Structures are given as C-alpha cells and as structure tokens.
Amino acid sequence: QFHMIKYKDLKWEESLGQGSFTRIFKGSKTDVHDGEKHVTEVLLKELDVVHKNCWESFFEAASLMSQISHKHLLLVYGVSVHGVKNIMVQEFVKYGALDLYLKRGRSVSVSWKLDVAKQLASALNFLEEKNIVHGNICTKNLLLAREGDTSQGSSPFVKLSDPGVSVTMLGKDVILDRIPWVAPEVLEAPENLTMECDKWSFGATVWEIFNNGNAPLRGWDLKRKRQFYESFQQLPPSQWTELADLISQCMEYQSAFRPSCRSIIRQLNSLITSGNKAMMHCLFFVV
Numbered sequence: 001q002f003h004m005i006k007y008k009d010l011k012w013e014e015s016l017g018q019g020s021f022t023r024i025f026k027g028s029k030t031d032v033h034d035g036e037k038h039v040t041e042v043l044l045k046e047l048d049v050v051h052k053n054c055w056e057s058f059f060e061a062a063s064l065m066s067q068i069s070h071k072h073l074l075l076v077y078g079v080s081v082h083g084v085k086n087i088m089v090q091e092f093v094k095y096g097a098l099d100l101y102l103k104r105g106r107s108v109s110v111s112w113k114l115d116v117a118k119q120l121a122s123a124l125n126f127l128e129e130k131n132i133v134h135g136n137i138c139t140k141n142l143l144l145a146r147e148g149d150t151s152q153g154s155s156p157f158v159k160l161s162d163p164g165v166s167v168t169m170l171g172k173d174v175i176l177d178r179i180p181w182v183a184p185e186v187l188e189a190p191e192n193l194t195m196e197c198d199k200w201s202f203g204a205t206v207w208e209i210f211n212n213g214n215a216p217l218r219g220w221d222l223k224r225k226r227q228f229y230e231s232f233q234q235l236p237p238s239q240w241t242e243l244a245d246l247i248s249q250c251m252e253y254q255s256a257f258r259p260s261c262r263s264i265i266r267q268l269n270s271l272i273t274s275g276n277k278a279m280m281h282c283l284f285f286v287v
C-alpha cells in the first residue's frame with residue numbers, strides 16, 4: 001500500500017499546529033541508498049494517541065494520496081508506526097496552509113486567487129477521473145508551495161493535502177463545525193460522501209480564497225450553523241456576479257445539480273479572461 005518508514009530514521013523539530021485528531025511537526029527523514037546518507041525535510045503528521053482507534057482511517061487518507069500522483073496533490077512519503085504512535089510522513093510544503101497565509105494579510109491579486117482556484121479545480125478533476133472522493137476540501141488543506149509574485153508575474157502553486165481522518169469517524173459536533181464546507185447531505189449521513197460533496201466544499205473554499213482567508217460563518221455556534229443548512233441559506237454573494245454564480249452552483253443543496261469539474265474549469269477560465277479584459281480596460285483608461 002505504501003512505504004513503511006523506520007521511526008529511528010525520523011527526527012522531530014518544531015510543532016506547527018494541529019488538525020482534527022492530529023498534530024503536525026516540522027521534521028526530517030534520513031534515507032541511506034547506495035551507501036549515501038540523504039536527509040529530507042518533511043512534515044510529520046501524528047495521530048493523537050486518544051484517537052489511535054482511527055488509525056485505519058488516518059492511513060486510508062494517506063494511502064489515497066500515495067496511490068496516485070498529480071502535481072497539485074501532496075506527496076506522502078509513507079507512514080511510521082512506533083508503539084501507540086501513528087505518523088504520516090509528508091513532503092514539507094514551503095509556505096504551509098493557505099488559510100493562515102491569507103490571514104497573515106498578504107494582499108494577493110484577483111488573478112492570483114483565480115489561479116489557485118483553477119489549480120484546486122484541476123486536482124478535483126483528476127480525483128473525479130480516478131473516482132476518488134477527498135472529503136475535506138478547504139483552505140486549511142490547501143498548501144502553498146510557491147508564493148508567486150504578482151509584480152513579477154510568477155504564479156502561485158498549491159497542493160491539496162490529505163483529507164485526514166474520514167468524516168465518517170468524526171463526532172457529530174466536529175462535522176457540524178465543518179459547516180459550510182461539509183455538504184448538507186453528509187450531515188444527514190456521513191457515508192453519503194460522494195464526488196458531489198467535494199464540489200460543495202470547493203464552492204466554500206473559493207468563497208474563502210476571495211474573502212482573504214476569513215472563514216465563512218466565523219464565530220457561529222453549532223446551533224446557528226445547523227440552522228444555516230436547515231433554512232437552505234447561501235454564503236453572502238461576491239460583488240462579482242459570475243464568481244458568485246459559480247460558488248452558488250457548487251453550493252447547490254441538490255447534489256445532482258452541482259456542476260461537473262469540466263464546467264467548473266470552463267467557468268474559471270472565463271472568469272480569468274474577463275478579469276484580464278477588465279484589467280486591460282483599466283490600464284487603457286489610465287493611460
């Protein structure tokens with residue numbers, strides 16, 4: 001299934017925070033091949049010991065990412081089991097999770113945001129073609145490998161992280177707290193997780209990206225969050241109508257009516273074109 005890494009070949013460095021039932025650390029792994037010692041910078045994702053019963057689901061998430069390879073999917077080197085410790089060893093992605101990056105107030109351009117959304121859409125399209133459901137699309141799980149510098153015109157590069165412990169293993173409150181990223185049908189029955197759920201989450205993630213990493217429904221308690229779905233509410237629409245349309249198509253309560261990945265990519269392409277045209281008009285106007 002995937003590479004088993006010896007615990008003794010791993011070194012822990014600083015703690016970098018936590019996910020659901022997991023803790024993450026910067027670290028390194030040492031390999032020896034043809035007599036040479038190679039030290040690689042890695043991200044160590046440790047399953048909390050209290051949730052060690054979720055280890056199959058934790059590794060299921062990891063193996064999902066190592067079965068297939070795609071430029072916008074995180075590389076998982078393997079796993080290490082040491083006593084009660086379950087560790088996933090991932091490539092260390094230079095700039096970390098996108099939610100924190102955007103919150104740190106980096107002002108990024110519209111074309112930067114559209115570029116990131118398109119990269120995520122292509123990763124989703126790839127997963128759809130492989131008939132693989134991710135189940136936890138959000139900016140926390142979108143990792144920034146290259147910042148991109150809008151003045152120099154170099155573009156950002158993102159990688160989709162593993163989904164972590166499956167939503168079917170999480171308590172009701174953890175699922176409720178994932179509103180509005182988790183699709184409404186998953187709340188009713190988590191085993192309903194399908195490709196269509198990833199499209200709903202994609203809509204919420206694009207909304208986050210265009211709101212500079214501000215979480216939608218931030219600070220809402222679980223009761224209010226549940227009511228958001230019960231009264232079929234939508235996130236506040238963007239001023240950019242075509243963008244708001246794409247987000248609301250993805251966040252359609254009837255899962256069958258959500259757009260295909262190809263349609264999502266097509267709509268993003270036309271947003272990119274109209275975004276560029278608008279910029280040209282501005283430039284000409286200014287000139």
Ligand SMILES: N#Cc1ccc(Nc2nc(N)cc(-n3cnc(CCO)c3)n2)cc1
Nearest residue numbers: 019043090091092093094095096097140161
């Ligand atoms: N300051 C800083 C800084 C922090 C982290 C990284 N790198 C990195 N690499 C990965 N493979 C995964 C993550 N990661 C971050 N948050 C999660 C939890 C949700 O998955 C996963 N971060 C780089 C810089």
